[in-house]
Amino acid sequence: MEEKGISRAVIERLPRYFRYLGELKDSGVERISSHDLSVLMRVTASQIRQDLNHFGGFGQQGYGYNVESLYEEISRILGLNREHRLIIVGAGNLGQALANYVNFEKRGFIIKGIFDIDEKKHGRLIRDIPICRMEDMKQFIRDNDIDIAVLTIPKSEAVEVAEELVKSGIKGIWNFAHTDLNVPDELAVVNVHLYDSLLELSYKLGGKTQ
């Protein structure tokens, strides 16, 4: 039993389960019931059981869930049992910040290269990752078996570059550009629209200011 028509809502909750289980595991908790977890996470126990049962019966009646093994199951569901090879496209502030961030690597998201149009940046290293010419991107993706591209370029270029990435055989795009990409359905895209998220905060502030 696995992933056919799992709803977006469930998928978005998985990383949060994973995070809480990781913390429980680290603090030495061996087992937890859906009820206890629901109190911790401030959701309903029903939702937890429903969510998990989309992927399999990981619990045991009268016992609950084994923290370690549930953690491993979710880890596997999230695809953390295999290594991902990434490139970052756009060596601006955000691209460089992400390149410098080492925690992703620990989880198997390996950044192999950075690409930028600015030739003054070419040849420079961030950590040990080279900043390369855009012209070499396609070949680099193939040579290094890259599956994820992190898009941190201005929106004006994003759509075009995304299409180029698709042609190069990339499997997923982590899109920080503030635009919707026009890519085939087979491609996985997750958008991080920071400005949208800031506007959401501004909305929620509502009458709270002034």
Next chain:
Amino acid sequence: MEEKGISRAVIERLPRYFRYLGELKDSGVERISSHDLSVLMRVTASQIRQDLNHFGGFGQQGYGYNVESLYEEISRILGLNREHRLIIVGAGNLGQALANYVNFEKRGFIIKGIFDIDEKKHGRLIRDIPICRMEDMKQFIRDNDIDIAVLTIPKSEAVEVAEELVKSGIKGIWNFAHTDLNVPDELAVVNVHLYDSLLELSYKLGGKTQ
């Protein structure tokens, strides 16, 4: 008629409407029907009309919506008619990247100060924004009438610092720390959990790799 019990789903769609209307405005489009907009945005026309009518009847039968005025309405709903004063807490890679990003300022999100525990960073400027001591944060928030704190510190410190921010009278937190904050309901919090978002991508990649 305004914002009472608007659902999360609707709120999260507002910035996207705003973006599309901005682009239409910039390309000189004067009016648009919910149908035409629905084709462009790949949603249903019904949803657009329902969403907008939570806030008021901005359209006109037989005509559609005036792009400019709808843009202004949504701008106002999103709170862009007033200035927001921000501080960034945590001058690491991400904090510095956000501080360097000028586009937010253009929309009225003014970054007034940056705070970090690392005293080697104190006194340095990013653009014209000073990096200050954590001890001075509380006073700075009051003196500069700060309403939003951007939290870009490790999760280990985030909960504690968030509580301090609450006491200092902050109204909203844009949280990039990978943890849930424990703050009163009156406070607006929007989380940007980058790692969760990357895991979502990893999940979606599913069988696509290997």
Next chain:
DNA sequence: TAGATTGTTAATCGATTAACAATC
């Protein structure tokens, strides 16, 4: 006026919560 398109009510769909028999 006739045509177009909204605002809004009603119908449908999907997600969340509750309940409980199965079972460890």
Next chain:
DNA sequence: TAGATTGTTAATCGATTAACAATC
């Protein structure tokens, strides 16, 4: 065994879509 807690079905709730009278 008795108690606890799951997996799963049924009930409820909410969000999306469809339909259409109102009206520009």
